[in-house]
Every structure is written in C-alpha cells, then in structure tokens.
Amino acid sequence: MQDPTELERLRELFLRAPESRVTSILAIALSTCLLLTVLYLVRHRRLREEYTPIWVTLALIVTVISLRLDLLRALTAAIGAWTPSSTLFFLGELFILWICLNYSIRLSRHTTQLKNLAQETAILRARLEELTDASETRATGAGR
Amino acid sequence: MSRTPATEPQAGEFLVLIPAFNEAARLPDVLRELGTLEQPHRVVVIDDGSRDKTAESARDLGATVLRLPFNLGYGAALQTGYKYAHASKATLIVQMDADGQHDPAFIPRLIAPIREGRADLVIGSRFARDSGYRMGWLHTLGRLLFQRIARLAGLHVTDPTSGLQAMNGSVLELYSGDFFPSDYPDVDVLLEAFRRGLRIEECAVEMRPGQRRSTLHGGLRSFYYVYRLTLALWAGARAANPR
Numbered sequence: 115m116q117d118p119t120e121l122e123r124l125r126e127l128f129l130r131a132p133e134s135r136v137t138s139i140l141a142i143a144l145s146t147c148l149l150l151t152v153l154y155l156v157r158h159r160r161l162r163e164e165y166t167p168i169w170v171t172l173a174l175i176v177t178v179i180s181l182r183l184d185l186l187r188a189l190t191a192a193i194g195a196w197t198p199s200s201t202l203f204f205l206g207e208l209f210i211l212w213i214c215l216n217y218s219i220r221l222s223r224h225t226t227q228l229k230n231l232a233q234e235t236a237i238l239r240a241r242l243e244e245l246t247d248a249s250e251t252r253a254t255g256a257g258r
Numbered sequence: 259m260s261r262t263p264a265t266e267p268q269a270g271e272f273l274v275l276i277p278a279f280n281e282a283a284r285l286p287d288v289l290r291e292l293g294t295l296e297q298p299h300r301v302v303v304i305d306d307g308s309r310d311k312t313a314e315s316a317r318d319l320g321a322t323v324l325r326l327p328f329n330l331g332y333g334a335a336l337q338t339g340y341k342y343a344h345a346s347k348a349t350l351i352v353q354m355d356a357d358g359q360h361d362p363a364f365i366p367r368l369i370a371p372i373r374e375g376r377a378d379l380v381i382g383s384r385f386a387r388d389s390g391y392r393m394g395w396l397h398t399l400g401r402l403l404f405q406r407i408a409r410l411a412g413l414h415v416t417d418p419t420s421g422l423q424a425m426n427g428s429v430l431e432l433y434s435g436d437f438f439p440s441d442y443p444d445v446d447v448l449l450e451a452f453r454r455g456l457r458i459e460e461c462a463v464e465m466r467p468g469q470r471r472s473t474l475h476g477g478l479r480s481f482y483y484v485y486r487l488t489l490a491l492w493a494g495a496r497a498a499n500p501r
Contacts, residue, residue, distance in 0.1 A: 225440075226436055229330055229334050229440060230436075232326050232327050232330055233326070233330075233334065233338040234341075235326075236304070236324040236326045236327070236338050237324060237338065237341060237342050237345065239325060240323065240324050244322070
C-alpha cells in the first residue's frame with residue numbers, strides 16, 4: 115500500500131503540473147465553435163431563442179476556464195480531485211445529466227400538451243360535422 | 259357510400275364509447291350488435307389514428323366518430339371519449355372495446371346500478387365469478403398483485419383492467435384530467451376515483467377472447483407494466499397525501 119504522504123505529494127504534483135497552451139487554445143476554439151453554432155441555428159430558425167441561454171452560458175464558462183486555468187485548479191483542489199481534466203469530466207457529466215432531466219421534463223409537458231391538442235382537434239372536428247349536418251338538415255327541411 | 263349525418267349531442271344522453279385502432283374488420287359487427295340494445299343510446303367511436311377504414315365504417319353505421327390526427331394510445335383515445343361525453347353533458351356512459359371481446363348483452367346489467375343511483379362506476383369483471391376466462395401467468399400475477407394493493411387502500415375489485423365499464427357524468431371530469439394514462443388505465447385510475455369518493459361496483463360478465471390485450475402483458479412489457487403501475491400508484495398516493 116502507498117504511503118499517504120507520498121500520495122498527497124503526488125496529488126500536489128498533478129495539481130501543479132502546467133497545462134499546455136494548446137489545451138487552452140483548443141478549449142477556446144471549441145467554445146467559440148459552440149457559440150457560433152448556436153448563433154447559426156438561431157439565425158436559420160432551427161433553435162428557438164429561449165433554448166440558447168444554457169448553451170451560450172456553457173460556451174462562456176468554457177472560455178473563462180480556458181483563460182483562467184488557475185480557477186479550474188482551485189476547484190480541483192477544493193473538490194478533492196487529482197487533475198483538472200477529471201474535474202472537467204465530472205462537471206461535464208453533471209451538466210449532461212442535468213440537461214437530460216431538464217429536457218425529459220419539458221418533453222413530458224409537451225407530450226401532455228400535444229395529447230390534449232389532438233383530443234381537442236378530434237372533438238372540435240366532430241362538433242363541426244354535427245353542426246354542418248344539422249344546418250344542412252335544417253336547410254333541406256326549409257327548402258321543401 | 260354516403261356518410262350518415264352526425265347526430266347533435268343532447269344533454270343527459272347515454273353514450274357508448276368505443277376506442278378503435280385499425281379495427282375496420284371487426285368494428286362493424288360490434289356496432290351491429292350494439293344496434294340490438296334496447297336502451298336509446300348513441301355510439302361514439304374514437305378512431306385512434308387508424309390507417310384503415312375504421313372511421314368510415316363506423317360513420318357508415320351511424321356512429322359519431324372522433325378522429326384523432328395520430329395514434330395516441332388506448333388510454334388517450336378513451337379519454338378523448340370522456341372529454342367529448344363531458345362536453346356533451348352525457349349522464350350515462352359505457353365504454354367497450356372494438357375487437358368484439360365485449361358482449362353488449364351485458365350492458366343492461368352493467369348500467370343498472372348507475373341508473374338506480376347505487377354506483378358512479380361499474381366494472382364489467384371477468385373474475386367476479388368464474389367465467390372460464392383465462393390469461394397468461396404474468397398477467398394473472400400482475401393482476402393479483404395490484405388487486406391486493408387496491409384492497410389495502412380499501413378498494414375491492416377483481417378486474418381493474420377490464421375495458422367494459424359503465425359510469426355516470428361525475429366520473430367524466432376526473433377522467434378528463436392529466437393524470438389519466440395514455441397507454442392503459444388500470445387500478446391506479448380506479449384508486450384515484452375511489453379516493454375522490456366515487457362509488458365503484460363490479461358486475462360479473464363473460465368476455466370472448468380478445469386481440470388487443472393479449473400482447474399487453476407479454477415479455478418485457480410485463481415488467482414495464484408492473485413498474486409503471488407501481489410508480490403511478492405511488493404518485494397517486496403522494497398527490498392524495500402531499501406531506
């Protein structure tokens with residue numbers, strides 16, 4: 115079994131390891147791509163404005179973290195993780211879980227709304243037929 | 259064939275609701291059988307997005323047709339009928355399946371407790387008396403399990419999944435709510451009605467072997483059925499006692 119002091123020293127080493135510049139540039143490029151994609155989708159009416167804040171916020175957070183890696187390192191130390199990348203994975207997983215649950219809730223609501231609308235359509239169509247037939251019958255009766 | 263003119267709804271009517279999905283072959287026989295019913299009634303067929311001539315054949319035989327724009331599921335189709343009946347201010351409603359499983363000869367017996375003011379909801383039960391009706395072991399197991407749960411809550415029903423039921427207008431408002439399942443209404447719905455103080459009775463009936471429900475409790479679906487119903491019962495109990 116490893117000596118706990120040795121393990122702690124190893125963790126310190128991981129935490130202080132300098133990130134490469136390429137990582138930062140890649141992260142900024144990805145967040146910029148995400149932002150541009152969101153804007154493109156909104157412009158082409160494929161994404162509604164009310165669904166964009168989450169993605170714009172995500173892109174901004176990724177940009178800030180890319181520029182201030184010390185923040186990520188502080189967070190890593192605070193949550194007891196070993197490397198900033200594992201913190202990112204952890205946060206990413208939490209984000210995906212949250213967004214899936216959020217969309218499941220929205221989907222459930224929309225399913226109920228859609229069902230109610232379809233039922234309303236069927237009832238109104240039947241009512242319309244009843245009224246049309248009744249007025250036709252009345253018109254035929256008056257014509258005689 | 260020319261379309262039979264639709265009848266205007268009248269308050270206090272007796273409506274027979276029949277949800278149907280691709281039942282053009284069997285529905286006409288059911289409608290003809292219903293024609294022998296002595297009590298004045300109006301048949302409302304809820305076409306659940308059928309791809310065949312279900313709606314046309316029902317209309318040709320004089321039924322009012324509620325045509326859903328796409329398939330919503332048995333429960334949602336049935337609920338469409340409840341909503342229509344509620345809007346039409348119907349006071350007596352019978353629901354039955356479109357596959358010929360239910361014999362209209364039992365309807366007078368089914369509606370009697372409602373007409374006499376003894377019950378709000380009457381379930382046509384295959385198991386209230388041994389009618390010789392047999393179903394798969396998983397279905398039987400699920401039925402017994404939920405029957406026991408209902409009994410714990412004070413509701414004594416032997417056939418909560420029966421599609422042959424009669425009700426009065428007071429049930430319609432409750433059944434038009436968003437809690438009503440889109441797939442298959444079961445003991446969860448009955449328990450909700452029971453909690454709201456509606457009087458539920460059973461009436462022994464015999465049923466012919468059906469088509470629709472034979473696949474409901476097969477394979478993985480049985481497990482989903484038990485899971486969904488457990489969740490629905492829990493949610494219903496939570497809604498009744500929010501603390």
